[in-house]
Amino acid sequence: MAGRGFGPTYVKRTVRMNSIRKGLLGGSRFWLAIFGLGYVARWSGKVTKRGEMPVKFSEALQPGEEIVIRHIDATRGRAE
Numbered sequence: 441m442a443g444r445g446f447g448p449t450y451v452k453r454t455v456r457m458n459s460i461r462k463g464l465l466g467g468s469r470f471w472l473a474i475f476g477l478g479y480v481a482r483w484s485g486k487v488t489k490r491g492e493m494p495v496k497f498s499e500a501l502q503p504g505e506e507i508v509i510r511h512i513d514a515t516r517g518r519a520e
Contacts, residue, residue, distance in 0.1 A: 456478060463471030501507065 455474065459471045459475035459478060461471075462468045463473075463475040
């Protein structure tokens with residue numbers, strides 16, 4: 441177990457594995473409830489699509505045409 445820390449990923453994995461072992465397989469109501477809450481949280485994250493959606497744009501360019509991509513800084517409000 442060298443190099444394994446106690447970060448958020450490790451904690452989530454440990455809780456998930458305990459909820460499966462002790463809740464689903466072991467019959468503990470507490471861990472079964474934790475498993476259910478975790479499953480609902482995962483499902484709701486997939487359904488609600490948290491985060492920004494990728495911007496997709498497709499257009500065929502004719503010879504001699506070009507595309508200019510600019511980033512407008514949100515703190516300034518406008519490109520100068």
